[in-house]
Amino acid sequence: MRTHARAVVVGGGAVGASIAYHMAKAGWTDTLLLERDELTSGSTWHAAGLLPYFNMSYATTWIHDYSIKFYKTLEEETGLNAGFSVVGNLRMAQSKARMDEYMLYASTAESVGVPFEWMTPDQIKERWPLVRTEDLEGAIYHPTDGYINPADVTQAMAKGARQRGVEIIRKVQVDGFTRRGDEWVVHCRRMVEKGGNLIGGEEYFDITCEHVITATGNHAQRTAAMVNCYIPAMPVEHQFIVTEEDPMLQEYRKQNAEHPVLRDADAKWYVREERGGWILGPYERNAPACFKHGVPDSFRADLFPLDLERIEEEYMSMIHRIPSSENCGLKDDFNGPICYTPDGNPLIGPAPGVENFWFAEGFSFGITAAGGAGHYLAQLITEGEAEIDxxxxxxxxFGAWMNREYAAEKNEEAYEHVYILHHPDEERERARPLRTAPSYDRMKAAGAQFGQVNGWERPNYFAPQGFDDHASRSFRRGGWWQYAEAEAKAVREGAGLFDATAFTKHRVAGPGATAFLDWLTCNKLPKIGRINLTYGLTDAGTIRTEFTIVREAEDEYYVVTAGAATAYDHDYMVKEAAKKREDFGWIEVQDVTTQWGVFAIAGPKSRDILKEIISAADPDTALTNKAFPWLSAKRIDLGMVPVKAIRVAYTGELGWELHHPIEMQNHLFDLLMKAGEKHGLKLCGARAQNWLRQEKSYRAFGSDLGRDATPLEAGLDRFVDMDKDYRGKQAMLDTGIRAKCVTLLIDGPADADPWGREALLDGDQMIGRLTSGGYSVAFGKSIGIGYVKPDLAEVGKKLKVRMFRELYDAEIVEDSPYDPKNETIRANG
Incomplete structure (x- = not known):
């Protein structure tokens, strides 16, 4: 047995086996995999083995697509049959809203190249007569997926890993990790074995390595705690039942192929054939989270008692959909832990706060994701970046503010939402409100309908009292649309006030701060009292983070980034600063997010409103272009509140961000609302702001900007300094232009706007996709930002965008179609 490896993978389920395989395939053959019992003895052994393509996440769709294609190659490589039954997947809809969901999902599928077909109820009935269809609207069918035997595919990947040089060691318990210099020490123990039999006693030993990757499933919280991390990966009970043989199914199968995996999303279940009967897997309400404080050591390949009362509704709906199943008795049942996260997506990537430690945890669809997760995580580790964002x-x-109580609430919610309609404007309600700015109650009283970002409550829009946000959600223009439109018009014509407290804020200071930020970002650093928009690049030259940098002194900076990325950006800057202190000098990186509230005021009347409350010798000149130019920052007093005022507006109008001590927020809010009353100041939310920023072609991090595009591909040339050296510069230049970011005006359907997931076509050829979408009050039509082939990224180019299965006209327009010369945003007064 090796005592040193380049990488150690902890966990021998499907995910761990895939990681070991792909690490070796990438050339890291000096990889060890440790499993505390036998391979597949965690959640893998009781998984149903389904391989659903369906996912609203672009990255996860790529992962699922890779897995399904990869599993089909394993037998040829290893000689082991992975047990893949390519029967297809039929996802049925009982309502028009559900079909709208499938049509939106299909846009993502089309942009990834996932095959699918549309089916009518009559077509379903003709092909699969055992299925009741008279109450269906239709279905989407994936012919290339199906289900797989979890144990077989895991063993096939494990054999493939061994063939490539990986050593797999079973019956090894990992008890801890210690960082020594540039290496990890993995502390292990195992029962003493002789002649294949356990003879009692324990053997303790250490393995040193450069990298640790954990894929420990239900044990994720314990694993993370060993390196002083908390991750909200917590199991939820999932049960499925196996029926006895169905005579009508057996008769059908005498002359027909196996049914596809059947999914009735509105009934919250999947069903597939199993040895002449059926497997029913429900996603019911009130499935409890388990192992909140860790998995007992005595819990191995165990299950929980079945709770049939909890799934009675889903069981009866299966009988309704497949009437022949009514006379089938129950043959077997499973109720086991499946790990979830608060948003249902897995945790794949670096552990916060520690070097060369990687998580692959929280897989609620672990068999589906295992192949792709291993592939893309291996790229992250061995190449420094994956080819997808x-x-x-x-x-x-997920930030450090999360704890076990929050994870339990949200993971239970994520489980029951597997088959809930996934509206793009969906806001899940559990564990809220939790993080609130001081003005939360005032805004709620004014009709704020809140969303949440990184746990913060943030107004999406404002509506009359009694308005039901949940009932207004839609895949088309929901009931909220009229209020967002009014808010957007108010900003263009008068003034609007936004709560931007959720912004991530850092103080970066010290003798090495200037050299550090200059190396970390691609734009020139601002002069004292000025601001710059800039980007941190990955080693692959793609966009890692968007920064607004305010220079407050020679070596002191106030750095603002996306509200969703607080822990993501903090960990990034702290780790990079630690590496560069020897080169640049001392660098202090301090997260000050919760110290500063932020209001953004924007619109042609915003200066007039601030004049009413600014404490200055001459209020009429304090905010002029000469005294306070665009893209500058200064300390001003608004009433009794000392404010870091930044003259910038994400909406593209005259405006300021007002960063203020958070404990003074209510005083400032009252001042602004009183001063704005005679000027028509309107409270506004994130949805109107999202529309307005697209009229200015302002790219959004996380949708338009990410780790799969360089700043040059994103059309951010004006923020790229070619005369200095910085991280990722040469890789950015070597990458070239694979796609180009453009803004489009769209003549879409009268009752809908794009959401930013839609395919773009030139004739009948798909040539790109939208990454943002919405409505333009300036142009009276839909708008979007997206990426297309570079030879097509010409102003005036006519394209098509697919919405609800139909093609609509779209035209590429110049960047910043609203106020392209920035005359409005620079307005003097």
């Missing part, structure tokens, strides 16, 4: 799966998307 992994931000939406990064473990650091």
């Amino acid at each position: 992994m931000w939406s799966l990064d473990p650091r998307r």
